Amino acid sequence: MNKQLPVEFIYQLFSLIIAIILVHAIYVSIVRPNATAILEEQAVEMSVNPEYVPERSAYVVIRDFEQETCLILMLWAMSLMGYKAWLNARERQVLQLDLVPLTPGTSILPEDTREYSRPIQALPEEQQGYLLPRALLTALHRFRSTRNIQDVSNSIRAIVESESERLDSELSMIRYIAWAIPSIGFLGTVRGIGQALGQAHQAVEGDIAGVTQSLGVAFNSTFVALLISIVIMFLMHQLQLAQERLALDAEEYCDVRLVRHLQT
Numbered sequence: 001m002n003k004q005l006p007v008e009f010i011y012q013l014f015s016l017i018i019a020i021i022l023v024h025a026i027y028v029s030i031v032r033p034n035a036t037a038i039l040e041e042q043a044v045e046m047s048v049n050p051e052y053v054p055e056r057s058a059y060v061v062i063r064d065f066e067q068e069t070c071l072i073l074m075l076w077a078m079s080l081m082g083y084k085a086w087l088n089a090r091e092r093q094v095l096q097l098d099l100v101p102l103t104p105g106t107s108i109l110p111e112d113t114r115e116y117s118r119p120i121q122a123l124p125e126e127q128q129g130y131l132l133p134r135a136l137l138t139a140l141h142r143f144r145s146t147r148n149i150q151d152v153s154n155s156i157r158a159i160v161e162s163e164s165e166r167l168d169s170e171l172s173m174i175r176y177i178a179w180a181i182p183s184i185g186f187l188g189t190v191r192g193i194g195q196a197l198g199q200a201h202q203a204v205e206g207d208i209a210g211v212t213q214s215l216g217v218a219f220n221s222t223f224v225a226l227l228i229s230i231v232i233m234f235l236m237h238q239l240q241l242a243q244e245r246l247a248l249d250a251e252e253y254c255d256v257r258l259v260r261h262l263q264t
Helices: 004-048 065-094 110-121 131-146 150-171 172-198 200-203 207-255
Strands: none
Touching: 004 065, 065 131, 065 172, 065 207, 110 131, 131 150, 131 207, 150 207, 172 207
């Protein structure tokens, strides 16, 4: 666990930098030039034809800085969740291994625990730090020292619960991003409304183009932020569900493959 922390931190840092570079490059080269061209074309059409109704363009909807920030945070959150999902998949692969090889009807006595610990201790060092090997080793060591099956079950449940709490706490950054995205959208709403109020005198004189454009900034930023927030929250809940299933499956593995075969 101590070796994984710097790797995860470096991954978070570089994924944020890559997301900023990628999204900003797309905005500078594609989104903002197209949005500017569309707005200029619509302004010309409206000056020529007063009955012209401009169509909403995706480039115009996402062109502002608030939407760019929300997209950067979305890519960053997705990269973090992808890393967590990859770790979850690797731990789930261990559930397919027969770490406690037993034939039907075999019982495990306290004197046999050292023998059954060897296949688990023979795993690579990285896999030994996974939830299932740690739970099995702890259970075997507890059974050898206490000769109490109830203590073994309690130790397995304690490890599974602590792992669930750890995985849940590691989602705090993703939860913060999911909270920050709609907040940034609301900041865009406040900025757009403030600009619209600052141009109220132009609307009184009959020129409402500036006011409508500022109100467009307000509504577009909120729309994009809320849409992204829905996607992020859905993916986060799917990840949390996968982590909870991993913990439950690991506890079931220990009960079926180990605890039921213990005999004092």
